[in-house]
Structure formats: C-alpha cells, structure tokens
Amino acid sequence: METGDFRPTHVVPQNGLPAWEAPDVSRPTEPLDPLLPVQLLDRRGDWGQVLCANGWSAWVDGRLLVSVPHDPPQAGAPMARTADPRPLLARVQESLDRFRRASDELLEGRIDGETFRRRTQGLRAGVVVDGEAVWLFDAEHERWVYTDGARLTTYAAGSGPGRPSSAPAGGTGPEATRLVDPGTHPRTRPGDG
Known part of the structure; x- marks a missing residue:
C-alpha cells in the first residue's frame, strides 16, 4: 500500500543496496531492490x-543513492554543482602539485626526508585516465567517481557508511572497495584493460 504523501527524492543504484535497521552495520535488514524509488528522510x-512507497524505512549508505531531479532538466541550463567534475579535478591537481613540489x-x-613527510602528510589523490x-x-x-568529462557518477565507495557520532557503536563496515553500478561504465574497475 502506498502512502499518500510519498514523493521519491532518490533511486537505489542499479545493483540494489544493502540496508540496516539503524545506522549501525551490526543490524542488517533486507536489501533494497535495484532502481527502487525512495524518499530520503x-x-x-x-x-x-x-x-x-509502502511505508517501510531503512538506513543505507546515503552516498550511493541516485538523486532524482525535482523538475525535468531544461535545455541550456547550467550543470548542477554536484555533478560538475571541475572542482574535484582541481583538488586532485592541487594534491599532485604539492607532492611534486615537495x-x-x-x-x-633542499629538504630532508622528515620535512618531505610533513609536507605530504594527509595528501590523498587517485586518478586513472583511459x-x-x-x-x-x-x-x-x-x-x-567516474567522469566522462561532463558529470560525476559514484563508482565505488571505499568502505561501508561510517558510524555517526549519535549512532550506537557497532562494526566498522567492510574494508574492501565495493563497486557501484559497474554496468554503466566502460570498465569493470579502474585500470582494467
């Protein structure tokens, strides 16, 4: 039975999505079906x-939800900031520039190993260009994230969702990278030939 005021804000990724009863990885529940419309609460x-739509709620890795636009895109409208790859490209370039200078x-x-370690501490970047x-x-x-030059799409998350400070202590989630929706990308994972 659908609820009267249900209005989807997101869709579950093409491969479905694990779900939990609470924001705690030790309390799993039934996974969500692929492409299921959901409302982020x-x-x-x-x-x-x-x-x-049937009134059931669950907790998911919110980073992996696919946003549903409220209005259809208009021709010639500027690209949404969240989908624009340029800010992330600039951050990656700055990290590589800092590492190269050091x-x-x-x-x-001109500097010793300890100074090099201090200057590069905390730098994190990853790029695969094909x-x-x-x-x-x-x-x-x-x-x-994957980009075709025009928009960003989440490709893989490095771990399960993190434990927010108000959530009960539980597991920390899987450590391995989980691929998200690989069927929409030209390669199975970064670097595959």
Missing part, C-alpha cells in the same frame, strides 16, 4: 534514512 554522516625539493637536496574515461578518488567523501 534523514542523514547522519554517510548514512541516509530512506522511506519506501618531491623536487627532496631530490634537489582516453575519454576518467576515474577520480574523492578523498572528502571516501569514494571513487
């Missing part, structure tokens, strides 16, 4: 509480 860190100074003997296909590591959101 709440966010706690990486977690998102979603409501289904490396140059180390190799030229012609028109590019994968970038978004360190701020702990995920890999």
Whole structure:
C-alpha cells in the first residue's frame, strides 16, 4: 500500500543496496531492490534514512543513492554543482602539485626526508585516465567517481557508511572497495584493460 504523501527524492543504484535497521552495520535488514524509488528522510554522516512507497524505512549508505531531479532538466541550463567534475579535478591537481613540489625539493637536496613527510602528510589523490574515461578518488567523501568529462557518477565507495557520532557503536563496515553500478561504465574497475 502506498502512502499518500510519498514523493521519491532518490533511486537505489542499479545493483540494489544493502540496508540496516539503524545506522549501525551490526543490524542488517533486507536489501533494497535495484532502481527502487525512495524518499530520503534523514542523514547522519554517510548514512541516509530512506522511506519506501509502502511505508517501510531503512538506513543505507546515503552516498550511493541516485538523486532524482525535482523538475525535468531544461535545455541550456547550467550543470548542477554536484555533478560538475571541475572542482574535484582541481583538488586532485592541487594534491599532485604539492607532492611534486615537495618531491623536487627532496631530490634537489633542499629538504630532508622528515620535512618531505610533513609536507605530504594527509595528501590523498587517485586518478586513472583511459582516453575519454576518467576515474577520480574523492578523498572528502571516501569514494571513487567516474567522469566522462561532463558529470560525476559514484563508482565505488571505499568502505561501508561510517558510524555517526549519535549512532550506537557497532562494526566498522567492510574494508574492501565495493563497486557501484559497474554496468554503466566502460570498465569493470579502474585500470582494467
């Protein structure tokens, strides 16, 4: 039975989505079906509480939900900021530039190893370029994204959703990278030939 005021804000990715009773990885529940429309009710860190049309709710990795636009896109309208790859490309370029400058100074003997470690501490970047296909590591959101040059799409999350400060203590989630919707991309994972 559908609820009268249900209005989807997101869709579950093409491969479905694991779900939990609470923002705690030790309390799994039934996974959500692929392409299921959901309404995002709440966010706690990486977690998102979603409501289904039948009134059932669950917690999911909110980073992986696919946003549904409220209005159809208009021809000639500017690209949405969240889909624009340029800010992430600039952050990756800045990280690589900082590393290169520190490396140059180390190799030229202008700094020692300890100074090099201090200057590069915390830098995180990842890029795979294969012609028109590019994968970038978004360190701020702990995920890999795919871009065709025009928009970003989440490709993989480095771990399950993090535990928000108000959530009960539980497991920390899977450590391996989980691929998201690989069927829509030209490669199975970054670097595959």
